[in-house]
Every structure is written in structure tokens, then in C-alpha cells.
Amino acid sequence: xxxxxxxxxIKKRKFSPIYLLHGxxxxxxxxxxxxLEHTVLTDAQxxxxxxxxxxxxTTLVNVVNAAKRYPMMSDxxxxxxxEAQDLKWKTEEELLLKYxxxxxxxxxxxxxxxxxKFDKRKKLYKAIEKVGTVVESAKLYENKVGEWVLDQxxxxxxxxxxxxxAMMADYLGTDLSKIANEIEKLVLNVSKxxxxxxxxxxQNIGVSKDFNVFExxxxxxxxxxxxxxxxxxxxxxxxxxxxxxLVLGNLGTYFTKVLKYHYLPDKSPQGASKxxxxxxxxxxxxxxxxxxxxRRKTFDIIRFLSxxxxxxKGYLVGPFTDNGDLxxxxxxxxxx
Numbered sequence: 001x002x003x004x005x006x007x008x009x010i011k012k013r014k015f016s017p018i019y020l021l022h023g024x025x026x027x028x029x030x031x032x033x034x035x036l037e038h039t040v041l042t043d044a045q046x047x048x049x050x051x052x053x054x055x056x057x058t059t060l061v062n063v064v065n066a067a068k069r070y071p072m073m074s075d076x077x078x079x080x081x082x083e084a085q086d087l088k089w090k091t092e093e094e095l096l097l098k099y100x101x102x103x104x105x106x107x108x109x110x111x112x113x114x115x116x117k118f119d120k121r122k123k124l125y126k127a128i129e130k131v132g133t134v135v136e137s138a139k140l141y142e143n144k145v146g147e148w149v150l151d152q153x154x155x156x157x158x159x160x161x162x163x164x165x166a167m168m169a170d171y172l173g174t175d176l177s178k179i180a181n182e183i184e185k186l187v188l189n190v191s192k193x194x195x196x197x198x199x200x201x202x203q204n205i206g207v208s209k210d211f212n213v214f215e216x217x218x219x220x221x222x223x224x225x226x227x228x229x230x231x232x233x234x235x236x237x238x239x240x241x242x243x244x245x246l247v248l249g250n251l252g253t254y255f256t257k258v259l260k261y262h263y264l265p266d267k268s269p270q271g272a273s274k275x276x277x278x279x280x281x282x283x284x285x286x287x288x289x290x291x292x293x294x295r296r297k298t299f300d301i302i303r304f305l306s307x308x309x310x311x312x313k314g315y316l317v318g319p320f321t322d323n324g325d326l327x328x329x330x331x332x333x334x335x336x
């Protein structure tokens with residue numbers, strides 16, 4: 001079941017007796033868990049019928065005993081187990097299995113199992129899946145973050161320019177909780193009538209509008225050496241905001257897509273967008289980059305990026321050890 005559908009059911013007070021929320025991405029686990037924690041009971045009822053426990057501080061014996069109780073002041077009691085991955089699953093999970101086979105209908109038990117997948121081969125998993133709700137919160141790949149940002153704004157009834165969404169993705173990475181906080185900030189600070197632009201992202205999130213990895217990629221695609229060097233100089237002066245491993249990683253992803261574009265049988269905006277995993281707005285830039293860097297040169301650039309990644313980590317000796325100088329030399333090789 002999709003998370004949005006689960007949230008919708010919770011708001012409609014359609015509850016499952018047990019929720020298993022697991023996976024490597026904590027954002028959706030927290031989203032569903034928090035919704036249950038804050039929605040099912042009123043503040044007055046929570047003092048009697050809501051229990052929040054942490055896996056490292058409790059046992060499955062205590063969890064099951066609590067789950068078997070009946071509510072005192074409401075129709076349900078809610079038990080939320082945060083950091084459920086820290087419970088003693090190997091020695092005690094049989095107790096929970098027996099409970100799942102004979103559930104207390106007035107209990108809503110929430111297991112927030114973070115930073116890994118629950119073993120789907122286990123009887124317990126299959127039993128919970130049969131009678132409750134299971135959410136697997138998978139890690140979002142880097143090339144999907146921009147589209148995820150666009151989707152979040154759509155869900156909120158707002159619009160963001162694809163370039164601004166890409167800037168957020170490049171700057172914030174794959175931490176969805178962090179991105180969601182920044183989305184909330186933009187929604188509050190930009191009027192409903194306005195489409196959110198790169199200037200809004202720069203003003204509210206702290207990323208430079210003109211000097212960021214996204215703009216560096218664009219400058220390289222256009223073979224604009226002056227702009228590229230200006231950006232690199234800015235990176236060298238602000239290394240904490242623009243760490244070299246992050247810059248190299250983004251450039252690696254970018255030029256890998258440029259190489260992929262070279263080999264696409266369908267280079268239409270729709271076809272290229274789907275194959276590259278980017279918004280159709282950016283296809284023209286990849287087309288330009290492919291024109292300015294032929295296949296052989298693109299292969300060379302990817303090799304340069306790997307080489308300078310090793311140099312930055314001290315594995316290869318070169319004339320430069322300062323990260324700023326390494327990046328300047330790399331950009332020179334890319335453009336020549």
C-alpha cells in the first residue's frame with residue numbers, strides 16, 4: 001500500500017491493529033508513525049491509552065503484555081515502539097508472533113524498524129502482512145530526488161521550477177527528512193501565487209544561486225570556462241559548503257548521463273527524460289553537453305573524475321594536494 005493511502009486511511013480513522021514500518025529510509029517510517037502517534041487519540045486520552053517505548057529500553061515481553069491490555073478512556077490504545085530494530089528479535093520474536101495470531105482488536109501496535117529491512121522470509125513478517133499494514137521505506141536513489149521534490153510540491157498544491165527542484169536535490173542529497181523540512185520552509189516563505197524559483201531556494205536554504213554544483217555542470221555543458229573557473233574558485237573559498245567528494249560525485253553522475261545520452265536510440269525529450277531519469281526540462285542541456293563532448297572525450301572525463309577522486313583521497317601522487325587546486329586542474333582537463 002502506498003504511504004499516501006495509509007495516511008489517508010489514518011485520517012479517516014481506518015486503522016490496522018499492527019503496523020510494521022521498516023526500511024533504510026527513515027522518512028516514511030517517521031511519517032506514518034508520527035501520524036498515528038498524533039492522530040488516533042486526543043491529548044487527554046494519550047495520558048491513559050498511549051505508550052511510546054524505545055527498542056533498546058524494552059523487551060518484546062513488555063510490548064506484548066502492554067498490547068494485550070484494553071484502553072481505559074478511548075476506543076483504542078496506541079503503542080509505538082521507536083527504534084524497534086534494537087529489540088531482541090532472535091530470542092523473543094516468537095512471543096510477538098503468538099500475539100499477532102491472536103490480536104487485541106482495540107490495540108494499535110506500531111513497530112518503527114529503522115535503517116534496514118525486516119526479514120521477509122520470517123513467519124512473523126508474513127503474519128503481520130496478513131493481518132496488519134507493512135510499509136517498506138526504501139532509500140531514494142540520487143537521480144530520483146529531483147522528481148520526488150516536484151511530487152512533494154504537487155501534493156501540497158504548489159509548483160516549483162524543475163531547475164529549482166534540481167538545485168535542492170544537488171545541495172541537500174538524499175536525506176528526505178532534511179529535504180521535507182526545507183520544502184516546508186519554502187511553502188511558508190513563498191506566496192501561494194508564486195512558482196518557487198532558484199532565487200527562492202537560494203534565499204531560504206542557503207545555497208548560492210550562482211555558485212553551486214548544478215551551475216558548474218551547466219557551465220561545463222556550455223564549455224563556459226570563465227564561469228566554470230569562477231564557480232571552482234568559490235568552492236575553494238567555501239570548502240565546507242562544497243566538499244570535493246560531493247562535487248566529484250555529482251560531476252560523475254552528470255557525465256555518466258551525458259555518456260548514456262550518446263548511446264540513446266531515442267533522443268526525443270520524452271524518451272531521453274525517461275532513460276536518463278531527469279525532468280524533460282534538462283534534456284536540452286544533455287543534448288548540448290553531448291555535442292560539446294563527444295563519446296571519446298566523455299569517456300576521458302569519467303576517467304579524469306575517477307583519477308581525481310583517488311588523488312583527493314591520497315591514493316595517487318600529483319603536483320597539487322589542495323582540494324581547490326585539484327578541482328581547478330580537473331576542470332582544465334575537462335575543458336581542454
